[in-house]
Amino acid sequence: MENQLIKKIVIVGGGSAGWMTAAALSRYLGTHCEISLVESDQIGIVGVGEATIPGIREFNQKLGIDENDFMRATHATYKLGIEFNDWTQLGDSYMHPFSYFGHDMNGVSFHDYWLKLNQLGDETPISAYSPGYVAAKQNKFIHPNQDPKSVLSRYFYAFHFDATLYGQYLRQVAEKAGVRRIEGKVVAVSLNNAGGIKDVALESGQVIEGELFIDCSGFRGVLIEQALKTGYQDYSRWLPCDSAVAVQTESVAAPTPYTQSNAQAAGWQWRIPLQNRVGNGYVFCQQYLSDDEAIDTLLKHVEGEVLTEPRVLRFNTGRRNQFWNKNCVTVGLSSGFLEPLESTSIHLIQTSIMKLINLFPDQGFNQADIDEYNRQMIEQFEQVKNFLILHYKTTQRSDTPFWAYCKNMEIPEALSYRIELFKKTGQIARCDDEIFVHENWLAVLLGQKLMPEQYHPKVDMIDTAQLKMIMQQMKGVVNQAVAGMPNHQETINRWCKS
Amino acid sequence: MSVPIQKVVIVGANLTGFCAAAYVTSQLKGSGLQVEIIDDGSGEYSPIVSTQASVNSVFQSMGLDLRQLMAATDAAFNLGQAYEGWLGAGSWAFNSFTAPPNMAGFFEFQHFWLKSMQSGNVGDYHQYSLAAMAARQGKFAFPSPANPNPLTQLSFGLNFNSAKLMAFMRSLSINAGVKVADGTLQAVESDENGTVSAVLMSTGLKVQGDFFIDCSLLAKSVLDSHFNLSFHSRYETSPVNRTACIVLNNQDEPLLPQTSVRALPNGWLKQCSDQNRTATTFVYNSNQLTDQEVAIGLLQHMVNQDSDEQPPADVVFSELTPGNKVASWVDNCLFIGAGTFQSCQLDYCDFSYVFKALESFVKLFPHNKNSYNSHEYNRWTQADYNQLLDYECLAMSLAANNETEFWISLKKLELSEAMQHQLALFKSHGRLIDQRQALIAKHQWAAMLISRGVIPVRNHPLMSVLDQADGLPELQSQIGSLVAGMPSHRQFLLRFCQQ
Numbered sequence: 001m002e003n004q005l006i007k008k009i010v011i012v013g014g015g016s017a018g019w020m021t022a023a024a025l026s027r028y029l030g031t032h033c034e035i036s037l038v039e040s041d042q043i044g045i046v047g048v049g050e051a052t053i054p055g056i057r058e059f060n061q062k063l064g065i066d067e068n069d070f071m072r073a074t075h076a077t078y079k080l081g082i083e084f085n086d087w088t089q090l091g092d093s094y095m096h097p098f099s100y101f102g103h104d105m106n107g108v109s110f111h112d113y114w115l116k117l118n119q120l121g122d123e124t125p126i127s128a129y130s131p132g133y134v135a136a137k138q139n140k141f142i143h144p145n146q147d148p149k150s151v152l153s154r155y156f157y158a159f160h161f162d163a164t165l166y167g168q169y170l171r172q173v174a175e176k177a178g179v180r181r182i183e184g185k186v187v188a189v190s191l192n193n194a195g196g197i198k199d200v201a202l203e204s205g206q207v208i209e210g211e212l213f214i215d216c217s218g219f220r221g222v223l224i225e226q227a228l229k230t231g232y233q234d235y236s237r238w239l240p241c242d243s244a245v246a247v248q249t250e251s252v253a254a255p256t257p258y259t260q261s262n263a264q265a266a267g268w269q270w271r272i273p274l275q276n277r278v279g280n281g282y283v284f285c286q287q288y289l290s291d292d293e294a295i296d297t298l299l300k301h302v303e304g305e306v307l308t309e310p311r312v313l314r315f316n317t318g319r320r321n322q323f324w325n326k327n328c329v330t331v332g333l334s335s336g337f338l339e340p341l342e343s344t345s346i347h348l349i350q351t352s353i354m355k356l357i358n359l360f361p362d363q364g365f366n367q368a369d370i371d372e373y374n375r376q377m378i379e380q381f382e383q384v385k386n387f388l389i390l391h392y393k394t395t396q397r398s399d400t401p402f403w404a405y406c407k408n409m410e411i412p413e414a415l416s417y418r419i420e421l422f423k424k425t426g427q428i429a430r431c432d433d434e435i436f437v438h439e440n441w442l443a444v445l446l447g448q449k450l451m452p453e454q455y456h457p458k459v460d461m462i463d464t465a466q467l468k469m470i471m472q473q474m475k476g477v478v479n480q481a482v483a484g485m486p487n488h489q490e491t492i493n494r495w496c497k498s
Numbered sequence: 499m500s501v502p503i504q505k506v507v508i509v510g511a512n513l514t515g516f517c518a519a520a521y522v523t524s525q526l527k528g529s530g531l532q533v534e535i536i537d538d539g540s541g542e543y544s545p546i547v548s549t550q551a552s553v554n555s556v557f558q559s560m561g562l563d564l565r566q567l568m569a570a571t572d573a574a575f576n577l578g579q580a581y582e583g584w585l586g587a588g589s590w591a592f593n594s595f596t597a598p599p600n601m602a603g604f605f606e607f608q609h610f611w612l613k614s615m616q617s618g619n620v621g622d623y624h625q626y627s628l629a630a631m632a633a634r635q636g637k638f639a640f641p642s643p644a645n646p647n648p649l650t651q652l653s654f655g656l657n658f659n660s661a662k663l664m665a666f667m668r669s670l671s672i673n674a675g676v677k678v679a680d681g682t683l684q685a686v687e688s689d690e691n692g693t694v695s696a697v698l699m700s701t702g703l704k705v706q707g708d709f710f711i712d713c714s715l716l717a718k719s720v721l722d723s724h725f726n727l728s729f730h731s732r733y734e735t736s737p738v739n740r741t742a743c744i745v746l747n748n749q750d751e752p753l754l755p756q757t758s759v760r761a762l763p764n765g766w767l768k769q770c771s772d773q774n775r776t777a778t779t780f781v782y783n784s785n786q787l788t789d790q791e792v793a794i795g796l797l798q799h800m801v802n803q804d805s806d807e808q809p810p811a812d813v814v815f816s817e818l819t820p821g822n823k824v825a826s827w828v829d830n831c832l833f834i835g836a837g838t839f840q841s842c843q844l845d846y847c848d849f850s851y852v853f854k855a856l857e858s859f860v861k862l863f864p865h866n867k868n869s870y871n872s873h874e875y876n877r878w879t880q881a882d883y884n885q886l887l888d889y890e891c892l893a894m895s896l897a898a899n900n901e902t903e904f905w906i907s908l909k910k911l912e913l914s915e916a917m918q919h920q921l922a923l924f925k926s927h928g929r930l931i932d933q934r935q936a937l938i939a940k941h942q943w944a945a946m947l948i949s950r951g952v953i954p955v956r957n958h959p960l961m962s963v964l965d966q967a968d969g970l971p972e973l974q975s976q977i978g979s980l981v982a983g984m985p986s987h988r989q990f991l992l993r994f995c996q997q
């Protein structure tokens with residue numbers, strides 16, 4: 001019995017989380033297991049996570065999804081990074097590009113060389129050496145190549161897409177693979193002797209039994225919280241935003257190949273360009289701003305005709321104490337919420353799913369596997385949490401009470417160590433992070449104007465005049481490569497126009 | 499105002515000291531950095547030292563030509579570690595530096611092996627490793643450029659003649675301008691903040707420095723005393739605390755490209771060979787055996803059981819204290835080598851960590867006498883040391899037999915929480931903890947656990963629905979023919995080093 005394959009999986013909730021889970025599980029389990037997804041047309045989906053990070057491509061590939069086909073279906077555009085405006089000070093701007101900066105030399109990171117020239121008065125920003133950044137700002141895009149010698153291999157890309165359409169697209173994939181969709185609202189959950197979930201009852205009276213339950217029910221956490229009382233870790237003392245207001249607007253220009261995040265008085269505003277429209281939203285903190293004020297600000301700062309009524313969302317930033325409890329795994333908003341500042345919502349969904357497949361249980365539900373899953377997922381959330389806090393904590397703004405709070409708040413020790421180490425030595429602390437690595441931290445640390453006091457002593461082993469020449473060449477190579485790239489819109493038209 | 503590092507003083511004119519001098523000068527060539535090395539009268543290393551595959555990139559970064567390095571140091575190739583007798587007399591298993599072939603991306607190799615095993619049709623785990631099969635037959639080859647079969651890309655470490663490696667590193671150092679001071683170390687001088695400013699030699703000479711690297715092998719070096727730095731023993735009572743080593747010529751025997759550990763009733767016997775000599779080391783607990791018993795046993799073992807011949811070599815005894823110093827970089831002083839970290843000598847690649855430490859040090863090269871980089875360095879090395887000791891503890895606790903006092907005591911070793919978790923995870927479905935910065939690769943954990951007879955009760959559930967053929971029989975036969983076509987390790991070395 002113990003070693004038998006799970007025969008019945010019940011996914012509660014559709015949306016991107018539900019259908020991503022259904023598509024992936026059916027891909028790996030084939031028809032050996034009955035997978036049902038319960039969702040109700042009456043419950044809307046949140047669907048904020050329209051911007052992604054490059055890991056999404058790996059997930060799509062594992063599912064056997066054709067990229068151009070999926071992009072057409074979801075009105076997707078390419079994404080080379082995220083631009084942050086007014087974060088450090090009003091008027092400041094930097095990008096977190098999905099790209100390397102220059103090339104490391106003699107075992108020393110590129111940024112140490114850049115720092116030296118910067119200290120000598122060279123004002124070239126480090127982004128000038130990033131093919132991803134330079135292309136993004138010129139509204140250009142071409143798929144990177146695989147030749148490690150080419151500068152065109154030194155950036156990555158993700159997508160902006162319509163999350164609702166992505167869910168529908170994956171629904172087709174999943175249903176084709178045999179996933180059964182059941183229309184209905186869950187009204188009751190009953191537990192088994194082991195304290196896990198036995199079945200869910202729908203409004204219609206139908207009762208659905210399962211061996212493994214996946215909670216994709218959104219903020220409510222119908223299974224993981226309402227039924228299993230798993231508990232929640234609150235992150236709001238470090239990430240105080242608790243609301244968002246979103247509207248869609250008509251495109252007035254060709255889509256940019258990057259997301260924008262513009263700091264506002266009590267939070268920040270996103271701008272996510274799709275092929276046919278633009279997604280906009282203001283993430284804010286109620287303590288400092290009313291809904292009406294937020295809506296006003298948002299509408300003042302959008303371009304193009306407003307297509308939808310402003311919709312207000314509330315959230316509680318944090319995570320579940322456990323992501324896998326008994327026979328229930330939580331994926332998506334039911335597992336926790338981290339504001340979409342670094343476009344991690346979809347990524348956390350895909351990570352949860354792939355880790356579940358990696359640690360997939362049999363009917364015995366081994367506790368060591370569950371512990372390992374929870375260990376890994378907690379780490380994921382904590383890592384993203386720290387990366388997000390970095391953006392707020394390192395602001396120099398104190399022009400509004402919100403920013404003054406962020407600037408002065410206490411932060412987790414691991415993050416303050418990281419900031420301190422970078423300031424004093426230019427080193428990025430070694431870590432086991434999966435999502436954001438050296439280049440990502442570097443982009444935001446430098447972008448937020450944290451200048452290390454010193455560069456690596458080995459930098460001085462290259463003669464300054466020669467170093468200037470090498471750096472000039474690197475910049476030239478980037479500019480030349482970008483000059484040869486087609487426009488973002490041209491590339492969309494060629495491959496994936498909706 | 500920060501003072502840039504101009505002068506590094508290395509304490510310990512031994513193998514570690516000269517490796518440090520050669521490495522640091524090679525990495526900072528042209529920076530004007532001066533290096534001086536001083537003797538502190540501390541002892542020497544074991545006659546043969548081994549490095550693991552990941553150290554090759556360190557040699558490369560020093561600009562060393564593999565052929566020259568190996569020819570000058572009598573070095574032999576090392577494909578991994580053989581475990582003999584851990585699952586009863588005559589048993590054999592192998593832990594290779596080379597990762598197993600990628601099967602179906604997502605699932606690790608052991609899951610495919612387990613799947614075949616459950617259907618009852620599979621050979622020993624090591625039979626699917628080219629490195630293991632080549633090592634067992636004493637064969638070695640580089641991949642042929644004409645036939646770049648990914649299977650033949652073997653990762654290898656090196657087994658060095660320590661004295662020759664030291665001479666080699668010494669001459670590299672001298673050529674790079676490293677000075678060797680006369681006399682031995684007597685005392686240190688420090689400034690008002692406690693930062694070391696100079697060391698005083700027996701000759702009355704004072705050697706000043708901005709930064710100090712302590713490679714001393716003494717239990718408490720002069721710099722340890724200065725900083726009041728303590729050594730943290732891993733065990734209250736260590737299960738092994740002494741080694742006995744003997745070195746013999748090996749020219750008449752096949753030369754295996756490996757290190758080996760054989761389980762014996764009261765300890766384990768490690769063997770490691772360079773091109774001409776084999777060092778055999780018995781690791782044991784001195785509360786259970788006297789030195790005399792060990793010497794007799796070791797010699798009998800070496801000269802083929804009950805011969806009355808005069809022992810051909812001396813037995814050298816050493817103390818063993820598994821553990822590490824509580825910090826490895828304090829103020830302007832770095833601590834590396836056997837005085838800083840000692841394993842239980844189950845794994846043979848301790849010397850690798852000297853190079854790993856040096857690599858980290860140069861990556862975090864200090865900007866001044868009180869560099870904040872020490873925090874990061876200590877964070878890295880303490881985590882590494884912990885993991886290595888953890889790994890050994892787990893390996894020892896999965897004891898080779900149940901009968902003797904020695905193995906019974908190992909079985910009782912207390913595992914850290916992380917190791918209990920790893921063991922439970924592997925036992926149930928053959929899974930391994932995901933560690934990104936691990937010194938020990940996932941496949942090495944798997945090989946070690948399987949070699950100790952930890953066979954998962956069940957397999958990854960999704961393996962049962964994977965309808966892809968595992969390809970193991972084909973793999974095994976391919977490995978068979980590849981090994982058959984390889985030259986012997988000795989032949990290969992002869993040709994390689996003489997070219």
